[in-house]
Amino acid sequence: MSALGELQRLGKAKGAPPRKRDNKAAFLFLLPWFAGLALITAGPVLVSLFLGFTDYNLIQDPKFTGLHNFQRMLHDERLHQALRVTFIYVFASVPLQLAAALGLALLLDRGMRGLAFYRSVFYLPSLLGSSVAIAVLWRQIFGAEGLVNQALELVGVHGRGWISDPSTALGTLVVLNVWTFGAPMIIFLAGLRQIPVMYYEAADVDGASTWTKFRKITLPLLSPIIFFNLVLQVIHAFQSFTQAFVVSGGSGGPSDSTLFYTLYLYQRGFSNFDMGYASALAWLLLLIIAAFTAVNFWAAKHWVFYDD
Structure with missing residues (x-):
């Protein structure tokens, strides 16, 4: 047997x-x-x-209104502004954040001394970036009398109120999101450690340059990690709320330049007590995130490389 x-x-x-x-x-x-x-x-x-299919104000019983809330979205100018602001924020901050995370991961992957310390320092902003304290600090840094303008004064440049200016307020929130690159950086670093060294050694024998090795070896073998970080960070960016709420004082100002979709949803539901419309907005956000996620998965077939 x-x-x-x-x-x-x-x-x-x-x-x-x-x-x-x-x-x-x-x-x-x-x-x-x-x-x-x-x-x-x-x-x-x-x-x-x-x-989402009712008229509900948190006090009276909800009244069924069919598709009325969704029809209102077609003529809601503040909603359209919130969508514009959110799309700009997502398309600007996510690529910059992933680029910064990948660049730092490549630097740390060289095996410098104190790697554990640097990993902790760079990861810390990811833990604090969505907190109220950091948003308040960011408001002080980019205020009219903030650290940025104080530094510019040293070189003879008179700064502006970066947060109070509609043309730059959203940019400060983009910088804040880019600054929280720690979480994707740690994931990138783990992915870099999984790439076999023999590929780089073979490329060195063939006389490949650093850029060629990065483009032909690192990026293809790291593409599943890039895809993973991309999906997570796009979803996270669409859900951003605390930064805009604190920096603008809950108004989305100045001139609705920081009116994130989630902030507008909050205003409709908890400031205007239009909870039926807010619920419909929440489901629209779900559909938007699902659509972007589906597009990312569809596009992944054309650029993500799996070595198996």
Whole structure:
């Protein structure tokens, strides 16, 4: 009798549990998570979907209005402005953030001394970038009397109120998001450590330049990590709220130049008590994020390389 047959015979003799019992145990341990999904997540999501088709002000009972809330979106100028601001923020900050993260990861991958310290320092902004404290600090840095203008005064340049100027207010929030490059940088660094050294050694033998090795070896083998970071950071950028809320004082100003989509949603729901319309806006945001995610997955077939 083979060794495998002997092990199976001994397992049956000792009354080893069948695969179905293992599955039942797994589902038993997962039951709290499924209960939380049904009661805490799925329930409110379905309620918000229903409220999106109603007129609801948090005080009176919701009144079903059909597609009226979605029709209102076609003529809502502030919503259109919020979409413009959000798209500019996403398309400007995400590529710059990923470029900064990849550049720092390449630098740290060279094996410098104190690597653990530098990783911690560069990762710290990602932990604090969405906090109220950092948003308040950012407001002080780019204020009329902030650190940026004080530094410009040293070289004889008279600065402006970067946050109070509609032409530069959104740019300060883009810089803030780029500054929180720590999380994608750590992921990039882990991906770089997984690229086999033999590819670079073979390229050195062939006399390849640093740029050629980066373009022909690093980028293709790192493309799954780039794709992963891209999807996560696009979703995160569309959901940004705290920075714009704190910097603009909750108004989205000046002149709605920092009116993020999430901030406008908050204003409609909790300032104007138009919760039905706010629920419809939330579902529109879900569809926008889902569409961008689907496009990223479709485009990934043309540029993401999997070595298997």
